[in-house]
Structures are given as structure tokens and as C-alpha cells.
Amino acid sequence: DAGVTQSPTHLIKTRGQQVTLRCSPKSGHDTVSWYQQALGQGPQFIFQYYEEEERQRGNFPDRFSGHQFPNYSSELNVNALLLGDSALYLCASSLWTGGYTFGSGTRLTVV
């Protein structure tokens, strides 16, 4: 049974560019959450998607946006990249009632 799959595993972008990260949830899960983990910090909640709608949002600017598809997979988009956006981006899937499984993350480096 596949767990949460994130792609790509690593990428390097230039300041001002845009990036799209992808997440395939664990089989049977219908909810996807995204977290940003800066170096030496705990993960910070970005937003959560359920039934293709953003249900909750953390304290992140509008440059961070997302999408959930009918097959429950999700994308995280970040526009106008800043050096401070360099981090490990984690996707967590769950049922709406809870029970989280995390992916291994995408390491984004902005230069």
C-alpha cells in the first residue's frame, strides 16, 4: 500500500520564479495538508484541502496557493519566490476525521 508520494524530491529555483509541488495521498485518504519546515524549525501549517476546497489556512501570504483534484491529489504553488521560501515542504494526507500520514517532502532551494 503506497503511502504519501511527493514530487519532486529536490529542486532549485531562482528568486522571482514560480514553483509547483505535487502530492499523491495515501490510498483511501481524502484530505491533504501542506506544511513548510524551515531549517532547524518545526513544520508550519500552510493550508488544508478537502473536497477540492481550501478548508483552513495558516499564516502564509497569498503567494502560496493550492489545488486539490478529484482523485484527491494536490498541488502547492508558490509565486514570486523569495530566498526565505527555501525549506522542506511536507504533504500530509488523512481522512477528514484525522489520522495523518506524511510524505518525505520536497526540498526547495531558492537562490
Place this chain on the structure above:
Amino acid sequence: AQSVTQLDSHVSVSEGTPVLLRCNYSSSYSPSLFWYVQHPNKGLQLLLKYTSAATLVKGINGFEAEFKKSETSFHLTKPSAHMSDAAEYFCVVKITNAGGTSYGKLTFGQGTILTVHP
């Protein structure tokens, strides 16, 4: 709003000695509490969770944690450390409101890096 404080950023123990990782939380409502472990360049793995059942929770790999409401604490312990336990550990809180609605946001502590010496 909820918050989590991990009282030690680094803990160092010898193999075979007990492990104690401390966590205090703040919450206006009934919390669910979790401990996750993160090995280098890996994702987060759930060690154990408390969801208002027994206050002493047993997890994987010999870890356990005790929920103490009066002290707002949820400390993680293990009787005997192994070299493979070396990793970063996160205490996490999730809020359920008075009506029983569970909000999806997980709030993480800053993490405790556990070093195990031979």
C-alpha cells in the same frame, strides 16, 4: 489558539539509559496530542497519539507518553535508548472544540534533537 513548547532543543543520552523529552502545551479546548520522529532526510513518522482515552499512551519502538492535564504536559519517555533512536522529535497538538469538531491544523513544537552515545 494552541501552542506547543518543547523544553529542550537538544538531549544527549548514553545507549541503554532512559530517555525523557519534555513537552508542554497550551489549548483552550480538548487537545489531541502526538509525538512524531524525523530521521535525517526523511518524512515524519508517528510514534504515538493521545485522543482523550487512557492518559498513558504506548507507542512504537518502546516509547510512551503520559498526558497530565493539571500540568499541561505530554512528556515522551523510553526506558532504554538505542543508537537507532537518534533523530529529531516533535510534539504536536491538534484541537477539538467544545462541539467535538476537529480542526485539521497540526501545531508543531520546535523539535528536540536526540543524540545517543555508544
